[in-house]
Amino acid sequence: MGGPWTLERIRELDETDPLAEVRRRFELPHGILYLDGNSLGALACGVAPRVRAVVEDEWGVGLAGSWVTGAWMEAPARVGNRIAPLIGAREGEVLVADTTSIALAKLVGAALDAQPDRHVVLSTSDNFPSDLYAAAAAAARAGATLEVVDRHGLQAALTGDVAVVCLTHVDFRTGALHPIPDVTRAAHDAGALMLWDLCHSAGAVPVDCEENGVDLAVGCSYKYLNGGPGAPSFLYVRRSLQDRLDNPLPGWLGHDAPFNFEPVYRPAAGIARFLTSTPPVLQLAALDAALDAFEGVAIGAVRQKSLALSDLFIDLVDEADVPGLEVASPRPHDRRGSQVSLRHPMAGEVVAAAADRAVIGDLRPPDICRFGLAAPYLSFEDVYRAAATVIEVARTL
Amino acid sequence: MGGPWTLERIRELDETDPLAEVRRRFELPHGILYLDGNSLGALACGVAPRVRAVVEDEWGVGLAGSWVTGAWMEAPARVGNRIAPLIGAREGEVLVADTTSIALAKLVGAALDAQPDRHVVLSTSDNFPSDLYAAAAAAARAGATLEVVDRHGLQAALTGDVAVVCLTHVDFRTGALHPIPDVTRAAHDAGALMLWDLCHSAGAVPVDCEENGVDLAVGCSYKYLNGGPGAPSFLYVRRSLQDRLDNPLPGWLGHDAPFNFEPVYRPAAGIARFLTSTPPVLQLAALDAALDAFEGVAIGAVRQKSLALSDLFIDLVDEADVPGLEVASPRPHDRRGSQVSLRHPMAGEVVAAAADRAVIGDLRPPDICRFGLAAPYLSFEDVYRAAATVIEVARTL
Numbered sequence: 001m002g003g004p005w006t007l008e009r010i011r012e013l014d015e016t017d018p019l020a021e022v023r024r025r026f027e028l029p030h031g032i033l034y035l036d037g038n039s040l041g042a043l044a045c046g047v048a049p050r051v052r053a054v055v056e057d058e059w060g061v062g063l064a065g066s067w068v069t070g071a072w073m074e075a076p077a078r079v080g081n082r083i084a085p086l087i088g089a090r091e092g093e094v095l096v097a098d099t100t101s102i103a104l105a106k107l108v109g110a111a112l113d114a115q116p117d118r119h120v121v122l123s124t125s126d127n128f129p130s131d132l133y134a135a136a137a138a139a140a141r142a143g144a145t146l147e148v149v150d151r152h153g154l155q156a157a158l159t160g161d162v163a164v165v166c167l168t169h170v171d172f173r174t175g176a177l178h179p180i181p182d183v184t185r186a187a188h189d190a191g192a193l194m195l196w197d198l199c200h201s202a203g204a205v206p207v208d209c210e211e212n213g214v215d216l217a218v219g220c221s222y223k224y225l226n227g228g229p230g231a232p233s234f235l236y237v238r239r240s241l242q243d244r245l246d247n248p249l250p251g252w253l254g255h256d257a258p259f260n261f262e263p264v265y266r267p268a269a270g271i272a273r274f275l276t277s278t279p280p281v282l283q284l285a286a287l288d289a290a291l292d293a294f295e296g297v298a299i300g301a302v303r304q305k306s307l308a309l310s311d312l313f314i315d316l317v318d319e320a321d322v323p324g325l326e327v328a329s330p331r332p333h334d335r336r337g338s339q340v341s342l343r344h345p346m347a348g349e350v351v352a353a354a355a356d357r358a359v360i361g362d363l364r365p366p367d368i369c370r371f372g373l374a375a376p377y378l379s380f381e382d383v384y385r386a387a388a389t390v391i392e393v394a395r396t397l
Numbered sequence: 398m399g400g401p402w403t404l405e406r407i408r409e410l411d412e413t414d415p416l417a418e419v420r421r422r423f424e425l426p427h428g429i430l431y432l433d434g435n436s437l438g439a440l441a442c443g444v445a446p447r448v449r450a451v452v453e454d455e456w457g458v459g460l461a462g463s464w465v466t467g468a469w470m471e472a473p474a475r476v477g478n479r480i481a482p483l484i485g486a487r488e489g490e491v492l493v494a495d496t497t498s499i500a501l502a503k504l505v506g507a508a509l510d511a512q513p514d515r516h517v518v519l520s521t522s523d524n525f526p527s528d529l530y531a532a533a534a535a536a537a538r539a540g541a542t543l544e545v546v547d548r549h550g551l552q553a554a555l556t557g558d559v560a561v562v563c564l565t566h567v568d569f570r571t572g573a574l575h576p577i578p579d580v581t582r583a584a585h586d587a588g589a590l591m592l593w594d595l596c597h598s599a600g601a602v603p604v605d606c607e608e609n610g611v612d613l614a615v616g617c618s619y620k621y622l623n624g625g626p627g628a629p630s631f632l633y634v635r636r637s638l639q640d641r642l643d644n645p646l647p648g649w650l651g652h653d654a655p656f657n658f659e660p661v662y663r664p665a666a667g668i669a670r671f672l673t674s675t676p677p678v679l680q681l682a683a684l685d686a687a688l689d690a691f692e693g694v695a696i697g698a699v700r701q702k703s704l705a706l707s708d709l710f711i712d713l714v715d716e717a718d719v720p721g722l723e724v725a726s727p728r729p730h731d732r733r734g735s736q737v738s739l740r741h742p743m744a745g746e747v748v749a750a751a752a753d754r755a756v757i758g759d760l761r762p763p764d765i766c767r768f769g770l771a772a773p774y775l776s777f778e779d780v781y782r783a784a785a786t787v788i789e790v791a792r793t794l
Contacts, residue, residue, distance in 0.1 A: 027453075027457050029457065029460070032460075034460055036460065040460055042457075042460065043453075043457035047452060048457070052448075055444060056440070056445050059626055060440035060445070063426070063429075063431055063437055063439065064433045064437040064757065066626070067436075072626055098495070098496070099648070099673060100648075100674055100675075101646070101649070102495065102499060102646060102648075102673060102674065128649075129662075130652075130674065132661075132662075133647040136662065141506075141539075142538075229455075229456055229463070229675075229678035229679065230469070230677035230679065232677070249531070249646075250498075250530040250534050251498030251499075251531055252525075252530065253527075260762065261526045261761070261762070263522060263545070264529075265529075265530040265533065276496060276498045276531075277497055277527065277630075278497075280627040280628075280629070280677050281626035281627040282448065282627065283679050284627070286452070355462075360460065360461065
């Protein structure tokens with residue numbers, strides 16, 4: 001691809017887009033261009049009726065009996081199994097429960113407990129701050145420390161004292177992407193476990209946990225998985241590791257026999273031991289229904305379209321050449337997630353003015369305008385128009 | 398009160414019941430008598446429309462903007478403030494987030510960290526097992542131990558090495574109730590903090606955290622608070638303690654400035670530091686709407702009716718004198734929660750046969766039939782008919 005772009009050329013791209021029909025699986029509000037799906041994914045069509053049925057029929061009529069008839073207790077594993085193929089994991093390797101920071105606390109704690117001779121959790125300074133907070137606390141509690149290095153200093157910091165490397169695949173500010181195969185291999189070469197935060201990857205960027213030998217992963221489900229506001233996080237533990245790790249935040253649902261109400265904890269076999277407490281049934285129902293939007297959609301095709309959308313956005317910004325407005329996301333495909341971040345000294349004003357014109361992105365202070373490219377529901381024309389608006393408002397500031 | 402009971406006398410009780418109208422605030426399915434509200438509370442009328450509005454309008458149309466316009470981020474504190482009066486807490490002392498076992502891990506961990514010279518968490522063997530699992534893990538991680546004693550051995554175990562006493566107010570099996578004022582005073586006399594699990598109390602049994610000097614509490618909101626399946630837990634920290642305790646499971650929402658994305662954790666002032674991660678917006682909306690059912694209802698009146706209902710249930714069982722069926726719940730009002738538990742050697746069969754006749758209770762193995770008495774939506778006639786059915790099925794076994 002490459003400019004100059006015209007609406008005609010753009011429409012040709014939409015006409016030949018193999019995912020064009022997927023857009024109809026979402027209830028998008030009229031009149032706005034939504035490029036903030038990396039903050040909160042859009043509402044898929046099946047979600048409202050499904051949540052309604054769970055509230056009115058399963059809860060309202062079935063009451064406590066629906067724990068059995070509605071298979072509510074199984075939802076964390078069942079929905080986890082639906083996320084598994086999107087991150088290249090196998091059945092029985094993914095659970096949906098808690099929040100990303102709690103999931104991280106569990107897995108970092110478990111990784112440290114399993115390797116008492118290693119005392120460092122390694123991360124990078126551009127990691128999502130909440131991950132650093134959770135990892136630092138988990139490390140301190142295990143008598144270890146969190147070591148935070150520059151992204152380029154990772155290799156040098158991979159000493160024999162590192163128990164687990166804890167990184168976010170796609171940088172929340174710039175969209176820069178760590179190469180999972182290389183970093184995972186380097187962690188393994190140093191004898192460390194590798195934990196990936198897939199918050200900005202799942203549903204947008206292929207990961208392939210199995211092929212890359214990823215040990216542990218967490219991620220949220222309300223971004224590109226469209227699970228809804230506050231949807232629970234997911235947690236992945238490679239099968240061969242599951243019985244070697246203990247959940248440092250145990251609760252009855254991770255017990256081998258929760259309804260025996262035994263006084264002493266005995267962890268369940270497999271991934272179930274990483275459950276703690278009662279699952280958020282309404283949120284899980286929403287997420288489950290949202291995942292229907294991925295039925296028959298190859299994550300590779302999503303990625304391909306997302307890259308084409310972001311290439312288009314970047315091309316348009318380059319072409320416009322607005323003083324002060326520059327592309328902050330990496331340009332090579334293998335280094336960029338599913339977003340385009342633009343730097344501007346008045347980023348807050350750019351985002352606000354674009355929103356006033358119905359183009360929704362978000363601000364990451366101090367100077368990043370962030371635009372998420374959710375390929376399942378964005379068209380090339382959407383991105384073309386959104387970029388035009390952003391360029392226009394930046395030009396007039 | 399006292400037998401013999403007739404339907405006429407029962408109906409008189411319903412006619413003079415000051416809470417009789419509150420029942421209309423719930424969507425109860427026809428044809429069943431639901432005495433399992435201590436497992437999952439019934440659906441209040443405002444919940445379905447509220448959840449629908451949050452899904453279809455706030456999420457579907459407002460999208461990420463609803464984090465601000467829908468005040469989603471404030472929901473944990475806002476809904477917490479609505480629970481506060483039901484447990485005798487003040488504004489700014491209650492948050493709704495996570496699950497009960499995670500909330501316990503936070504507060505037990507915080508209590509231990511704040512008292513490094515004390516190395517014991519004290520609990521009782523009849524505590525809810527998940528509480529014991531969470532407390533034991535939190536203790537181990539802080540280099541302390543969980544000491545589990547018989548309910549009657551509490552006083553003797555209250556040595557100067559106890560950092561926190563961690564008990565469930567109402568026993569999940571029998572409904573036996575710890576006297577909060579006495580136990581809390583004893584804990585304080587020993588220099589320990591007192592943590593109450595209010596899962597089976599909140600919304601049914603008055604607690605009065607402030608008057609009793611309760612330090613810490615947790616509880617679930619899907620039982621007598623009717624928050625729905627998997628509704629998040631609540632967490633209470635006495636105001637004067639809040640800035641002395643650290644959240645051992647930190648995350649960005651407990652940071653003093655979450656949207657500054659600072660690399661190092663700085664806890665927020667007050668109760669907010671006990672937040673970790675993104676709130677489950679749909680579940681919080683359901684709970685918030687469910688709490689409308691308590692508007693204008695004094696928790697003392699709920700308790701009075703609940704005791705009258707359970708007295709009636711107990712009287713009827715006594716009067717029937719069925720071989721093998723006996724009351725397992727304490728009889729004195731000040732020793733009983735909001736449930737009636739019956740012991741029967743074939744408890745499972747009793748519960749199943751009653752359910753076949755549309756009377757819903759639940760089983761707690763090996764021999765407890767458990768019936769929750771949710772005063773806001775149960776009538777005396779409901780309880781009369783339910784007891785009659787239970788007695789009848791037990792008699793024919």
